[in-house]
Amino acid sequence: MRMKREPVTALPTISASAIDVAPIRYVDRTLDNGLRVILAPDRRVPAVAINIAYRVGGKDDPPHRSGFAHLFEHLMFKGTARTAPETIDRLTEDVGGYNNAFTSEDITNYYEVIPSNHLERLLWAEADRLAALDVNAQNFATEREVVIGEYDQRILAEPYGMLDELINREAFAVHPYRRGVIGSPAELNAASLEDVVAFHTTYYRPDNAVLVVAGDLDVDETLGWIGRYFGKIGTPATPIPRVRVVEPEQTAQRTYEYRAPNVPLAALEQAYHIPAASHPDAAALDVLETLLGYGRSSRLYASLVYDRQLATSAYASADLREQPGLFSVRFTCARGVALADARAALEIELERVSTLPPGDAELERVRTQIASSVVRSHQTNNGIALMLVRATTERGDPEVVNGDLARYLAVTPDDVQRVARTYLRTANRTVVEYLPA
Amino acid sequence: MNEPDLLIPPAGPPRDALLPAPVERVLDNGLRVVAFSQRNLPLVSAQLVVRCGGAAEHENEAGLSALVAALLTQGTTARGASELAATVDALGAQLNAASGFDASVVGVSATTPAFPAAFALLDEVVRRPAFAPAEVDRVRTKSISDLALMYANPNALVRLVAQRVAYAGAPYGHPLAGTPATLAALGRDRVAWFHERFYRPDDAVLVIGGDLEVEAAFALAQRVLGTWRAPDAPLAACPDGAIPVPRTRLVVVDKPDAGRTALLVGRTTIARGSPDYYAATVAAAVLSGYSGRLNQEIRVKRGLSYGASASLSARRMPGLFGASTLVDHTRAAEAVEVTLAAIRSLADDPPTDDDLITRKATLTGAFHRGIETIDGIASALSEYVLYDVALDELNHFAPRVNAVDARSVREFAARALIPDDFVVLVGDASKFVAELGARFADVRVIPVERLDLGSLSLEALSATG
Numbered sequence: 061m062r063m064k065r066e067p068v069t070a071l072p073t074i075s076a077s078a079i080d081v082a083p084i085r086y087v088d089r090t091l092d093n094g095l096r097v098i099l100a101p102d103r104r105v106p107a108v109a110i111n112i113a114y115r116v117g118g119k120d121d122p123p124h125r126s127g128f129a130h131l132f133e134h135l136m137f138k139g140t141a142r143t144a145p146e147t148i149d150r151l152t153e154d155v156g157g158y159n160n161a162f163t164s165e166d167i168t169n170y171y172e173v174i175p176s177n178h179l180e181r182l183l184w185a186e187a188d189r190l191a192a193l194d195v196n197a198q199n200f201a202t203e204r205e206v207v208i209g210e211y212d213q214r215i216l217a218e219p220y221g222m223l224d225e226l227i228n229r230e231a232f233a234v235h236p237y238r239r240g241v242i243g244s245p246a247e248l249n250a251a252s253l254e255d256v257v258a259f260h261t262t263y264y265r266p267d268n269a270v271l272v273v274a275g276d277l278d279v280d281e282t283l284g285w286i287g288r289y290f291g292k293i294g295t296p297a298t299p300i301p302r303v304r305v306v307e308p309e310q311t312a313q314r315t316y317e318y319r320a321p322n323v324p325l326a327a328l329e330q331a332y333h334i335p336a337a338s339h340p341d342a343a344a345l346d347v348l349e350t351l352l353g354y355g356r357s358s359r360l361y362a363s364l365v366y367d368r369q370l371a372t373s374a375y376a377s378a379d380l381r382e383q384p385g386l387f388s389v390r391f392t393c394a395r396g397v398a399l400a401d402a403r404a405a406l407e408i409e410l411e412r413v414s415t416l417p418p419g420d421a422e423l424e425r426v427r428t429q430i431a432s433s434v435v436r437s438h439q440t441n442n443g444i445a446l447m448l449v450r451a452t453t454e455r456g457d458p459e460v461v462n463g464d465l466a467r468y469l470a471v472t473p474d475d476v477q478r479v480a481r482t483y484l485r486t487a488n489r490t491v492v493e494y495l496p497a
Numbered sequence: 498m499n500e501p502d503l504l505i506p507p508a509g510p511p512r513d514a515l516l517p518a519p520v521e522r523v524l525d526n527g528l529r530v531v532a533f534s535q536r537n538l539p540l541v542s543a544q545l546v547v548r549c550g551g552a553a554e555h556e557n558e559a560g561l562s563a564l565v566a567a568l569l570t571q572g573t574t575a576r577g578a579s580e581l582a583a584t585v586d587a588l589g590a591q592l593n594a595a596s597g598f599d600a601s602v603v604g605v606s607a608t609t610p611a612f613p614a615a616f617a618l619l620d621e622v623v624r625r626p627a628f629a630p631a632e633v634d635r636v637r638t639k640s641i642s643d644l645a646l647m648y649a650n651p652n653a654l655v656r657l658v659a660q661r662v663a664y665a666g667a668p669y670g671h672p673l674a675g676t677p678a679t680l681a682a683l684g685r686d687r688v689a690w691f692h693e694r695f696y697r698p699d700d701a702v703l704v705i706g707g708d709l710e711v712e713a714a715f716a717l718a719q720r721v722l723g724t725w726r727a728p729d730a731p732l733a734a735c736p737d738g739a740i741p742v743p744r745t746r747l748v749v750v751d752k753p754d755a756g757r758t759a760l761l762v763g764r765t766t767i768a769r770g771s772p773d774y775y776a777a778t779v780a781a782a783v784l785s786g787y788s789g790r791l792n793q794e795i796r797v798k799r800g801l802s803y804g805a806s807a808s809l810s811a812r813r814m815p816g817l818f819g820a821s822t823l824v825d826h827t828r829a830a831e832a833v834e835v836t837l838a839a840i841r842s843l844a845d846d847p848p849t850d851d852d853l854i855t856r857k858a859t860l861t862g863a864f865h866r867g868i869e870t871i872d873g874i875a876s877a878l879s880e881y882v883l884y885d886v887a888l889d890e891l892n893h894f895a896p897r898v899n900a901v902d903a904r905s906v907r908e909f910a911a912r913a914l915i916p917d918d919f920v921v922l923v924g925d926a927s928k929f930v931a932e933l934g935a936r937f938a939d940v941r942v943i944p945v946e947r948l949d950l951g952s953l954s955l956e957a958l959s960a961t962g
Contacts, residue, residue: 156862
């Protein structure tokens, strides 16, 4: 007999605390020359990911050379004393892998994903470009044009391309985070080949790097290769310069109005100073981000976009960095909606989250979303390698990757309200209005 | 570094993958279930593959299967679109649906404790979609505005035109996303009709796997989908039909506002089930990638473009092979010649067995990266069940690619890639059409404002006749 199904109308939910994931197992060593090496083996699929992060990013750009760390990232692909330009591309793409790099405010991270039988070759190539980078005047000039072209395309030509730059510049009064990462074409044009050599010497050294390999690897064999190729690279006696500037507490709201020709619809971003990624409030700030602005069930989407149709998009972002960063809320107006009307609706949501703790069911949904995304982030070798890189460089300890799930599950409704009230204050915010010219 | 370390070390021997062994059973209602267990992470994924997609829709209803798939996740008889989205979020799940020419696929993934409830949502959207008129309107309006974006992009447009040139009125000829005219004419009735006719257990396959034992996967499939009844109507036959040889070898869509000219050299080749599949895949790889022949000729040697590549979509019926690139308008005619020559070189100047080593590595490397996740494994298995490929292909793909030799690539190219090929260009014709006419016979130019992808002739009927 066939059973007739009852219509399902109850809302199925689960408890976030039911979600668990095994810790990432890794080996953590530091070579005599100061290179930090982290290996996370997983031998299911014959592929492996290498990430090598140097602790130098946009905030560390030399004076009057904003954008230099990012320009330097491009130069690392231009060949060495022993290899032709684009060697890393050939060693990865031609064997079924890929590679790339990115520069953030805090780090420059280079990565390769390759079939595991090519691991030794790529470790050799990464050591080679650390030890023997060879940049000449011609490829320096060409690559600088490429980077300025990227600025023109990504910052100037894209609608809202300047928004992140403006937020950093207006929110930070003295901290070098105010310069962003992409920098300025004028300062890039002022850079010389001598600057390149000095930068490589200052920051590209074993004791300023974290090398993570995740995937199909044998720990002893890989440590042998790393010792052989990286171990002999010397460490200068000079100390590595570190940013020690402390941004003073903001005491009054700052507002900046920006007009540009390629703005289809008015947009607004409000940024609030928050502590560093290693601060105990970081987990509650991540929860606040998801509650306010991640997914179709988030408060900003439900209110501004779906119910009231004042905005075409609305989201929140906890931009946690090595040093104190920013929590942002942002929306783009719907066609025909005045910026002030959408902003008033945003204010209601910010007021609500600061004055009332979220309900248990809502917080459970948010914790489940975050816990599920933590589990998903364990799926690929490159995802695991990047997590370990960021934990080590931005939070000072790779082991924090194995405590995050518990930290998110421990966030209470009162914690969410407390961080909202502590940081989402008017005096602590910078507002950028991005308007059509 | 010491002297011996000045040279780049050689690659080691390739390593094998440890892959799960999928198991297949058929439920009483005819639903095939393929289950696999991979318990390294607390995640489970399922894909329901309905073996009918765009190829089953009528020419005049292009876009119907895509509309049906898009609407499945926009509300059920139990909950509206917003509540469904909130429910998916509360489970930390991902739920999506899409259609292709040969199939429509509904997928769900979630953490292990959330999966049973998430899987019940998959069942709910597949068996009891609401197709609320307001949602039909909303999705249709959005689909029509998405078409405008697609038509503005020469790269996307050249593929749509090539499909029509290659297949004319045969099943893969019309645009999967429809045309503004066909979408405008589709309403809730036709959406519900397509769903009722083609979404049925006896013509579907469930692929389910991840953090559970295969027996538990079968039990869950039986409990949730075992009550899904097949309609009494007989199964629709899979669409078939002869694929015509294109009448025009060279079609130009004149689009004066295009930034660059997109070009595609194509021809219909093989079905996924063909024994030539691996040779064909390797042949496309010889042409593709940075070190592939197309990029070497077009970018590295001549600076005609930022890149060029070839792809092969093997389907139930013979799929389209296409080599494509994006070039400055003034050099379009030259780029056509270079592209044709690069494809012909597969027979005239064939790669050696040594040349093939790196090209085959690009295929096996991408394959292994693709199956790093359970979603990737489920997608690979879905393709196998759809095209009647044995499930142990998971373990055989890499060795079968590696077994392809230079001779089989050359013979395949000479037989199935080079004859009967055609060329489509989308760009500012005034800058290249004279040169093209001097180099090639039989060039047909269609002004973009007269282009109608819904018409077998590609041109709108003129109102004045």
